[in-house]
Amino acid sequence: MPERLFEDFKYFDYKFPEPQYLGAKYVMLDWIRQFIPKDVKSALDAFGGSQSVSFLFKQLGFQTITNDFLNFNYQIGKALIENLSGKLTEDDLIILFQKSPTKSDFTLIENLFTGIFFEKEQAFFLDNFRANIPLLESDYKKALAFTVMFRSITRKITMGHFAHTQALSYASNPERIRRNRSLVRPVKDIFCELLPLYNNAVFDNSQQNISHHKNILELLPEIRNVDLVYFDPPYCNSHADYQSFYHLLETYTEYWKDKEFINGINRYEPQRYSGFDKKSVAIESFEKLFALAEGIPYWLISYNDRSYPAIDVFEQILKKHREVQIETRTYRNGRGGKGSVAGSREILFVCSPKTNISLANCKITMRPFEYWQKLHQSEALGEFNTNRSGLLWLKIKSILRKDLIKDFVASSRCRVSETGLNAQFKELYNLLSGDIETAHSLLDDYTRKISSSQIASVNEQKLSSELYKLKTFDWGGDYQNSLDKYLVSRYIKVDNPSYDNLVAKFVTEINPAVQGYVLNSWYNYWSSVLIENIFKSHSAVLPTIGKIKNVDFFVNDMPFDLKVTYLPAEYIKQKRKEKGLPVELTFLKAQAKALEISYNKDAKPGDVHYEITEKMKDRGDDSSKNVLTRLQTETLSILQDAQQQPKMLAKWLYENQGEMRFGAENRLFLVLVDTGNFADSWKLKRNIDLLKPLVVSYLDDFKNQNIKDLELSFSFKGKPNPFNVLTDIIFIVK
Numbered sequence: 001m002p003e004r005l006f007e008d009f010k011y012f013d014y015k016f017p018e019p020q021y022l023g024a025k026y027v028m029l030d031w032i033r034q035f036i037p038k039d040v041k042s043a044l045d046a047f048g049g050s051q052s053v054s055f056l057f058k059q060l061g062f063q064t065i066t067n068d069f070l071n072f073n074y075q076i077g078k079a080l081i082e083n084l085s086g087k088l089t090e091d092d093l094i095i096l097f098q099k100s101p102t103k104s105d106f107t108l109i110e111n112l113f114t115g116i117f118f119e120k121e122q123a124f125f126l127d128n129f130r131a132n133i134p135l136l137e138s139d140y141k142k143a144l145a146f147t148v149m150f151r152s153i154t155r156k157i158t159m160g161h162f163a164h165t166q167a168l169s170y171a172s173n174p175e176r177i178r179r180n181r182s183l184v185r186p187v188k189d190i191f192c193e194l195l196p197l198y199n200n201a202v203f204d205n206s207q208q209n210i211s212h213h214k215n216i217l218e219l220l221p222e223i224r225n226v227d228l229v230y231f232d233p234p235y236c237n238s239h240a241d242y243q244s245f246y247h248l249l250e251t252y253t254e255y256w257k258d259k260e261f262i263n264g265i266n267r268y269e270p271q272r273y274s275g276f277d278k279k280s281v282a283i284e285s286f287e288k289l290f291a292l293a294e295g296i297p298y299w300l301i302s303y304n305d306r307s308y309p310a311i312d313v314f315e316q317i318l319k320k321h322r323e324v325q326i327e328t329r330t331y332r333n334g335r336g337g338k339g340s341v342a343g344s345r346e347i348l349f350v351c352s353p354k355t356n357i358s359l360a361n362c363k364i365t366m367r368p369f370e371y372w373q374k375l376h377q378s379e380a381l382g383e384f385n386t387n388r389s390g391l392l393w394l395k396i397k398s399i400l401r402k403d404l405i406k407d408f409v410a411s412s413r414c415r416v417s418e419t420g421l422n423a424q425f426k427e428l429y430n431l432l433s434g435d436i437e438t439a440h441s442l443l444d445d446y447t448r449k450i451s452s453s454q455i456a457s458v459n460e461q462k463l464s465s466e467l468y469k470l471k472t473f474d475w476g477g478d479y480q481n482s483l484d485k486y487l488v489s490r491y492i493k494v495d496n497p498s499y500d501n502l503v504a505k506f507v508t509e510i511n512p513a514v515q516g517y518v519l520n521s522w523y524n525y526w527s528s529v530l531i532e533n534i535f536k537s538h539s540a541v542l543p544t545i546g547k548i549k550n551v552d553f554f555v556n557d558m559p560f561d562l563k564v565t566y567l568p569a570e571y572i573k574q575k576r577k578e579k580g581l582p583v584e585l586t587f588l589k590a591q592a593k594a595l596e597i598s599y600n601k602d603a604k605p606g607d608v609h610y611e612i613t614e615k616m617k618d619r620g621d622d623s624s625k626n627v628l629t630r631l632q633t634e635t636l637s638i639l640q641d642a643q644q645q646p647k648m649l650a651k652w653l654y655e656n657q658g659e660m661r662f663g664a665e666n667r668l669f670l671v672l673v674d675t676g677n678f679a680d681s682w683k684l685k686r687n688i689d690l691l692k693p694l695v696v697s698y699l700d701d702f703k704n705q706n707i708k709d710l711e712l713s714f715s716f717k718g719k720p721n722p723f724n725v726l727t728d729i730i731f732i733v734k
């Protein structure tokens, strides 16, 4: 037998004591095991429950990290996963069964559950045992005492959970007793019978295993260096409410002093927040969960064909992050939990990292630090697209902040002797250049880990709702990006410095202008955060953490700046001309005259356009409708041309950018168009339901793009040489 195979079975003589827990995967372990990749050395069981899957990981010799947001599950993890040697001895049993010196402080179980789940005498025993647990010498022994007791209590209760109250009535029913003797056995007897099974399950797999007790969304940002994560969340459609089913075990562990106990079962209230047990929040929680797990290469996810959301929806969510393979297995008999009804299908999503497209023409010609610094400063960015060492320089720059560098150096075990930030930048670059591909993957892992918590901190739905409060998008003035200058030139440095005139203008001009500026800037800023988050949550995208000039993120290792824009009026004007169509405003004015529609001839062009089109809409007669339809059809055909030849519009956008904000970096343009009313295109920035699927499907497909299709050369007035960039346009059309 090859050595590795032998190694695999080293810990398989240890047996996991059969659990009684809804949704436990105890009977599925052999099946799940086949899908664990061979190179895994450490694994996280994110929703550990009874710890049956963690136990498998431990047996496989992995460093095992387990977690459950309930304290009693955490105790089981501590006893059977983290614990390498602590067992309960005869002496420990003497302590546990002695009359407790502090018994008078321990009456919770008797007070709450006598007559519901236990006779008084059994409840008294449980309180006394609970009072003695803290007297054991180590936390592992304490956890083991809890663990065996949980199982003993559960066995005594019909159905093995605490959401129904038949145990006592069944205990006086001979037929029930014949089927389940435990109903009438003292808990102590059951405990003593089970103990050897648990003691024998404690073993040392030569790893530092850890049990955690957190909501997984809080734990994931702290997790490092894990190869595989197993997700077995409570799916909302069936048996999701673990806190109602197992409230008694949690109350026994926590020994709550500050809770209310409600319903016929005396369940504690308030419950802990899960995020995965209610339909209203489940999808959002899964999206957060997967964004946070980006740094872990392999994911296994247990699911059921009766779960919510449906399998195909869930698969789509997953596909944004990983290559997904779906495995199924049919339940022959129902064993409880998560809809595990006979005939239902158990699903396992087997997920592995996506294969990135490699840059066809990418080189690793090493260049000194200063070379890249100079290119970056002079904004000659083309070479960064094609050289892995230039890309490395950019990625280090993206984490160039004192705290981040310190954290990165510690987590990647590099040694840096410089103390100044810029000197550290150079030192790190030189150090990491020694093994460039390892350096890339270290930086990628680190960046994803940090950015995932930044991403998760944005509550998309809430932010989108806030943005929906803006009813109109009116700047209230033409500021040319500077409200300050605008106010000074119009109201301060004026010919007639009349105080009364100035005060009079507050209500009519100044307040609306300031309000318009602030509201629109607020809208633009927060809608970009919303949009950037969609990009940054995708597995093809590596966000920049700190600000790097001209780079918002890398898509499959290509640096890009994101520009959100509309189909520009000037572009439409130019294309109309090229197509031999009249200038739109001239056409409108002529039509207004013909239809005897009056308008303010002294108003600004934009206002004239608005007045005429609104009046035509209000009239609603055939002639007015024809004019409006004709204009709309013409603009739509310009849009369609741009969609078919995006480079044409991209070139126009580069060549017609403002001189003050000139840039020749790679740009990914998001062009928003509301074809029903072009003037309403600003509203699409907050329309997450429209934006998200389009952006995600673009990024899903990005790896199939041909680099040549992204290459663009453009020139700019006053600059002697042409610029070469990579660019593309994502059209968001409603």
Ligand SMILES: C[S@@+](CC[C@H](N)C(=O)[O-])C[C@H]1O[C@@H](n2cnc3c(N)ncnc32)[C@H](O)[C@@H]1O
Binding pocket: 021, 022, 023, 024, 025, 026, 046, 047, 048, 049, 050, 051, 052, 053, 067, 068, 069, 070, 073, 214, 215, 216, 217, 232, 233, 234, 242, 273, 274, 275, 276, 338
């Ligand atoms: C289906 S069970 C896991 C069963 C487990 N794989 C086993 O074999 O026993 C789901 C578990 O997730 C836990 N849970 C629910 N929401 C959680 C959250 N937000 N974070 C961590 N654990 C959570 C529940 O307490 C429950 O034990």
